[in-house]
Amino acid sequence: MTVKPKFDGEVRPSTYQDLLATDSRPAPALLGETTVDFGLEPVPASNYTSRAFFEKEIEKVWLKTWQYVCREEHVPEPGDTYVYDLLDKTAIVTRQPDGSLKAMQNVCLHRGRKLVTSGGCKQQFRCPYHGFTWNTDGSFRENPFGWDFPQIDPKRFSLPELRLETWAGFVFINFDPAATPLKEQMWPLTEHLEHWRIEDCTMVAHVGKIAHANWKACAEAFLESHHVYTTHPQINGTNAFESTQYDVLSDHVTRFISPVAVTSAFHPKLDDEQRVALLFGRAGMRMDSQAEVVLGPGQTARAYAAENARRELAAATGFDFEGAGDAEVTDGIAYDFFPSFHLWGGYRDKICYRFRPWEMDHEKTLLEVMLFRIAPKDGPKPPPAAFNMLGEDDPWSGAAELGFLAGVYDQDQSNMAPVQAGLRALGETGVVQFSRYQEIRCRNLHRMVAEYMKR
Secondary structure (H helix, E strand, O other): OOOOOOOOOOOOOHHHHHHHOOOOOOHHHHOOOOOOOOOOOOOOOHHHHHHHHHHHHHHHOOOOOOOOEHHHOOOOOOOOEEEEEEEEEEEEEEEEEOEEEEEEEOOOOOOEEEOOOOHHHHHHEEEOOOOEEEOOOOEEEEOOOOOHHOOOOOOOOOOOOOEEEEEOOEEEEEEOOOOOOOOHHOOOHHHHHOOOOOEEEEEEEEEEEEOOHHHHHHHHOOOOHHHHHHHHHHHHHHOOOOHHHHEEEEOEEEEEOEEEEEOOOOOOOOOOOHHHHHHHHHHHOOOOOOOOOOOOOOHHHHHHHHHHHHHHHHHHHOOOOOOHHHOOOHOEEEOOOOOOOEOOOOOOOOOEEEEEEEEEEEEEEEEEEEEEEEEOOOOOOOOOOOOEEEOOOHHHHHHHHHHHHHHHHHHHHHHHHHHHHHHHHHOOOOOOOOOOOOHHHHHHHHHHHHHHOOO
């Protein structure tokens, strides 16, 4: 029989900070709470369904914000090239002979053909249509029919350059030459992730799949944790989602911290910490699911999971994690950088999400999941994982590289198309209601879209 929560719908449950106070090892100050009140105004359903609204988003949001493209490891040598497509824009990122990176418009300036269709090491960018050729620094190299183009000045016929900046091996571009510097907008995400050794990480998985929903509806599926209650019921025994902390750290950066290895008050009460630890392991939640569970006298499942995680991390990487707080090696610490880059913190595998509207369709999104892991201290960093693009009918559970998370994403995506259908059914006058606290990150997403729309 299900036990009712210890609180009613009018009272906030115990907070994440309450839980941290009971941990066996203290958490760093950067996990402190930063609360904001954005009120209770509803959001028009048409923000997800209107073609006109979407087209304005393209102009005002997508072409004015920083977009994560690739890792520096994708382009390690001079001439190495990465192609990135966003809506009706296409860019090439190329390693230069001096080791720097450049981003350029990926369009032949003769007849407009897409210049480069796939990545790899290039000596030049030669258009397959008529042979117009550019050097890898974007300068014009050759026109086989130059005698017939007196209007073209080779010195002024370079590929248009785009803003490119990097952080911790992540490569970002911006189509707005006047954009605020990347690191300035990303703070404090940058500082927090550097604490958790992001620069020592390597990409161990990269999987994508199309969702039939607006990009905001897809992003919102990962901006709050109380959907765990019904979407991921198998996690309720080891995730106290109702105590998740939600932070607005800046206009462009928000976060939630969801406690694990503790039982939700919405789950049948588990008084036996041994059973909680066993359930945690069987669910594959950030510890060896095959490990024998033996708790010490008075030890909680959470403390046991943290101890086990510190030991596994040290063995896998060669680094010392004895000083890491329980929260840093167990909990889900999820950041997002407006509009479409999500990166998890902590010392364990760092989940990364990227959302892109697909094929200029306001009701279709490319959802990508990447996993980053601290590489072993001794030895070269492994190359990034190859991209696995799932077909429309392929389940996430077929992506073995995602481990137990693969099945979780099948559950997440099961909501997306029905949400979009419901939003359409609400019509032009319908609205969406967000909570004051648990959905504050969703509110901030729409707040920032509105801010950019006004610029």
